[in-house]
Amino acid sequence: MAAADQGDRSRRRGGLVPYALLTPGVLWLALFFLVPMFTLFRTALSVKESRFDLEPTFSWRWANFTESISTYSSQFTRSFLYAGAATVLCIAIGYPIAYVIAVRGGRWRNVLLGLVVIPFFTSYLIRTLAWQTVLNDDGPVLSLLDAVNLLGPLDQIGLVQNGRLLATNVAVIGGLTYNFLPFMILPIYVSLEKIDLRLLDAARDLYANGWQGFRRVTLPLTLPGVFAGTLLTFIPAAGDFVNAKFLGGPNQTMIGTGVQDRFLVQLDYPTAAALSFVLMAIITAGVLLYARLLGTEDLI
Amino acid sequence: MVGDAHRAPETAAGRLGRRLLTGWAVLGFVYLFIPIAVIVGYSFNDPAGKFNIIWRRFTFDNWAHAFERGPLTEAMVRSLQIAGIAAIAATVLGGLVALALARYRFRGGALIEILLVLPLTTPEIVLGASLLSLFIDLDQQRGFWTIVIAHVLFCTSFVALTIKARIRGFDWTLEDAAMDLGAPPWRTFSRVTLPLIMPGILAAALLSFALSIDDFIITFFNAGTTETFPLRIFGASRNEISPQINVLATVVLLASVALLLAGVAARARVEGRPVVVLTDTDG
Incomplete structure (x- = not known):
């Protein structure tokens, strides 16, 4: 959200025209984003006696929040740990890729960027299932590790558990890292591309x-x-449950797993709504804190 | 680059660092393509059971029956329909918002931008859950149209921000020039404004289409019993992972790559042309 458009003086005053242009889109966002946030909050404070009740009844029940947080505390912790680890790994893998493309890519830049994006033209679920194929108990990675006698040592440092890669933290974090990698590479690439190369020359001139x-x-x-x-x-990694489902086991469930289970399986809407709300509140607080720490004003 | 003469000679450590960095990036690319190799490769597998997870032997059978009627193909068609409707609707809604933000000065613009960014910084699962809570509140059955509503929502934000970024800094006095030359407002819009912002609009529409067709989490909450392609794969994955999934995924991959190349070619052509189209008088 930038102060960037101060420059273009040619923007005009249009009386009511801009408001007319805005109305349909803004109405849609209001009806299907703001209003649902309000109903979600209401639902989080409601009571639903049993799964056979069709609709929850509103009753200012703040205890829904504390109860759902304590029931799902391990899922909350796991979600943020996994998302944090995946983000760090995305920087570690994505920054060098973006750097090599931007600085050494030359006229191959666009082709290399295309190569970064192409894997993500396949469906998210199918990519994750492909990792299941790669990591499964009879899959290529485990056979290879077994053949070179690395299974034992890797088991000891915790990268493999009981001879398995699936149903481990490593597999879920790996899946999350993979699925969100381009969202790290592309913005870093854009910021690298904007750098005036003469600045680096100046640095070199100064030894x-x-x-x-x-x-x-x-x-x-x-x-x-x-x-x-x-x-x-x-943000998407913290709210994900697909990687935990396909690559993790019962000990790798995330907060998304809980929301989905409460909402769609147990039909316990108030708990699900409270969980979603807490997730959003923590993420929003985190984003604001992070923005302040890094001092960046552009969010997009 | 300028100033090469002054520059400190590259040290052995520096050279090693560069090699390591390039090597690391190459490994990164390998990592990116591992699942793709598996998806394409396993589309030629003849699995032993219902789960196409373990390699048995090579076959062309899956490709011969690629588009056989069945729940998977039906779900694919439904996903294409939803993505088409959502992309068009979101491009219109988001495009108008972007035009208003980029072209006019008015009160409340900053607030609108926050409203646009919020759905994108909200985890998908919260968007999905909140919409579902609204539909439950309204006693609205979930199905095709609730999926469309949800997709139009997140696509509108993407479209508005993408188009706005593209046309920021656009010189709106070109329109005055057209009007000074006697073009009526509608003609000015269709002959000057629209062609200039068209690449941004097309990019946004394609992005919406791609986001919609691949969306899983929000759709999962608001689909009821309707199955899109991702939902079908998820639902069936407990009982079977058929090689047909790999075949369809490979087809989608090839189609997207073709589209990407066509887009690059089209842009190269457009960029070769002079920017202003006032002199162009056909139609």
């Missing part, structure tokens, strides 16, 4: 070596990209 030039010039200038990428990775 900075490559590493110093990177640390003092490139990295600070790409922090907004890292910030955007972190939001685009962390």
